[in-house]
Amino acid sequence: xxxxxxxxxxxxxxxxxxxxxVKGVLNGLDLDIAPGEFIALLGRSGSGKSTLxxxxxxxxxxxxxxxxxxxxxRISVVFQDSRLLPWRRLIxxxxxxxxxxxxxxxxxxxxxxxxxxxxxxxWPHELSGGEQQRVALARSLVRDPExxxxxEPFGALDALTRIKMHGLVKRLVSIHNPAVxxxxxxxxxxxxxxDRIIVLDQGxxxxxxxxxxxxxxxxxxxxxxxxxxxLLRHLGVGHDGRALAPEAVDAAH
Amino acid sequence: MASTxxxxxxxxxxxxxxxxxxxxxxPRPVLETMPTVPPLQRGKYRLGxxxxxxxxxxxxxxxxxxxxxxxxTSGFIDSRILPAPWVAVTTxxxxxxxxxxxxxxxxSALRAAQGLFFGATLGVAVAFLSGLSLVGGYxxxxxxxxxxxxxxxxxxxxxxxxxxxxxxxxxxxxxxxVFLPIYVHTHNALRGIDLRFVELAxxxxxxxxxxxxxxxxxxALPGIMLGLRFGVMAAWVSLVVxxxxxxxxxxxxxxxxxxxxxxxxxxxxxxLLYAVLGLASDxxxxxxxxxxxxxRRTLGQ
Numbered sequence: 334x335x336x337x338x339x340x341x342x343x344x345x346x347x348x349x350x351x352x353x354x355v356k357g358v359l360n361g362l363d364l365d366i367a368p369g370e371f372i373a374l375l376g377r378s379g380s381g382k383s384t385l386x387x388x389x390x391x392x393x394x395x396x397x398x399x400x401x402x403x404x405x406x407r408i409s410v411v412f413q414d415s416r417l418l419p420w421r422r423l424i425x426x427x428x429x430x431x432x433x434x435x436x437x438x439x440x441x442x443x444x445x446x447x448x449x450x451x452x453x454x455x456w457p458h459e460l461s462g463g464e465q466q467r468v469a470l471a472r473s474l475v476r477d478p479e480x481x482x483x484x485e486p487f488g489a490l491d492a493l494t495r496i497k498m499h500g501l502v503k504r505l506v507s508i509h510n511p512a513v514x515x516x517x518x519x520x521x522x523x524x525x526x527x528d529r530i531i532v533l534d535q536g537x538x539x540x541x542x543x544x545x546x547x548x549x550x551x552x553x554x555x556x557x558x559x560x561x562x563x564l565l566r567h568l569g570v571g572h573d574g575r576a577l578a579p580e581a582v583d584a585a586h
Numbered sequence: 587m588a589s590t591x592x593x594x595x596x597x598x599x600x601x602x603x604x605x606x607x608x609x610x611x612x613p614r615p616v617l618e619t620m621p622t623v624p625p626l627q628r629g630k631y632r633l634g635x636x637x638x639x640x641x642x643x644x645x646x647x648x649x650x651x652x653x654x655x656x657x658x659t660s661g662f663i664d665s666r667i668l669p670a671p672w673v674a675v676t677t678x679x680x681x682x683x684x685x686x687x688x689x690x691x692x693x694s695a696l697r698a699a700q701g702l703f704f705g706a707t708l709g710v711a712v713a714f715l716s717g718l719s720l721v722g723g724y725x726x727x728x729x730x731x732x733x734x735x736x737x738x739x740x741x742x743x744x745x746x747x748x749x750x751x752x753x754x755x756x757x758x759x760x761x762x763x764v765f766l767p768i769y770v771h772t773h774n775a776l777r778g779i780d781l782r783f784v785e786l787a788x789x790x791x792x793x794x795x796x797x798x799x800x801x802x803x804x805x806a807l808p809g810i811m812l813g814l815r816f817g818v819m820a821a822w823v824s825l826v827v828x829x830x831x832x833x834x835x836x837x838x839x840x841x842x843x844x845x846x847x848x849x850x851x852x853x854x855x856x857x858l859l860y861a862v863l864g865l866a867s868d869x870x871x872x873x874x875x876x877x878x879x880x881x882r883r884t885l886g887q
Contacts, residue, residue: 416786
């Protein structure tokens with residue numbers, strides 16, 4: 334548990350504008366993220382979803398812009414690639430920059446949590462892509478973040494590994510309870526993981542849906558199907574998989 | 587349906603058959619006729635041999651030596667142009683016996699080591715200043731590129747004016763020779779550090795010192811080691827230049843003296859000494875390189 338008690342949102346974005354980044358812009362975007370809230374951020378490429386994540390992560394040095402951005406102290410980022418330092422063993426990657434005499438112990442525990450106990454002295458290149466991404470997850474969670482930012486973290490993984498990663502992320506998030514902002518292009522991933530799904534288009538939020546998880550299988554199936562259809566329409570994809578006309582997408586918004 | 591014979595001797599895998607001229611060939615049981623599977627070959631984009639040879643790096647020098655020896659024995663190489671390899675050995679032994687050789691080697695090695703130490707330390711330090719900050723780059727990089735365009739040999743008169751003709755000038759000179767390749771390679775490696783890891787360090791909010799230690803230094807180490815290999819060689823090679831000036835000892839002095847008296851055998855000993863010392867020190871650096879870069883997966887491994 335993070336242990337921090339917040340009364341208000343831990344992230345507050347007001348009228349955020351970002352321009353001249355490599356791709357994607359933000360046009361006066363507002364967003365609040367509550368403590369422990371799991372948000373999936375969907376959007377077509379160039380919609381600004383990665384731009385928003387990089388703005389919150391303070392990685393957008395090359396951008397110009399305006400607006401207010403309040404973010405928590407402890408933020409961890411998981412990238413699409415694991416970004417493990419190839420010259421450091423797993424444990425040293427996990428505890429990189431961690432302070433305190435119990436750092437190593439915490440690192441070992443974090444590795445065990447992602448199912449990699451006993452592999453602490455392995456080199457990153459000895460691991461599969463999925464395993465590397467699990468180490469990246471351990472590295473971000475061992476810092477006990479208030480906010481976990483994830484930029485298409487499973488985008489490079491095969492379908493089966495991705496489903497297993499979803500289960501792992503759900504488990505770990507319920508243990509550590511950070512707020513999560515997950516950028517993804519995968520509608521099913523968003524429905525499987527998030528409490529709230531946000532769709533971005535041309536730098537503004539065009540849809541903001543709660544995403545409940547139902548215990549009843551039938552209810553869950555119906556919810557999934559309906560949410561999926563709605564989200565796809567926002568993303569410009571018709572129910573038969575055809576691209577929607579711009580007017581139709583605007584109407585959906 | 588396959589016949590019993592076919593089962594025992596299936597058409598595949600094909601038996602190579604009797605060797606021509608060996609006469610009657612007794613058919614063998616199936617298992618024996620199975621061709622033994624050759625060890626897995628490396629792909630055609632790999633470096634060739636199935637396994638690395640332990641002393642493979644000696645092959646080239648050994649071939650060169652063999653060519654030289656055969657050429658000298660057969661008279662193909664005139665002994666006035668190039669003395670035979672064994673002449674170098676006997677002259678070397680003579681020089682050792684009268685005590686000149688190891689004195690000269692020791693003096694030279696000390697000079698080279700001092701120059702290497704100062705040149706390498708300064709090279710890495712300045713490369714970090716100019717590689718990791720724009721202002722540092724503006725201050726140092728162009729100046730050093732300017733220096734690269736000026737032959738170090740042409741600076742000798744000035745170095746004598748500034749540092750005299752003693753050891754200080756010699757060590758400084760060697761240091762300059764060593765500095766340049768180490769600076770260039772280190773600077774290049776620093777500017778080439780993967781931006782993804784820099785971003786990671788930013789999100790981790792590690793201190794600048796930790797960033798240097800965990801990201802920058804290991805990331806630039808391949809370049810630093812390459813620079814060091816050039817630097818070590820430069821230290822030895824520069825001896826022949828600096829030991830022409832006001833010296834009475836050193837390998838370079840020995841070679842120059844021999845040149846004045848047309849003692850080609852002594853010159854040869856000096857050259858071979860350079861070769862052996864250079865090869866040995868390069869080997870030492872590569873050993874260190876392999877140790878500190880053990881995390882790498884490259885074609886060369």
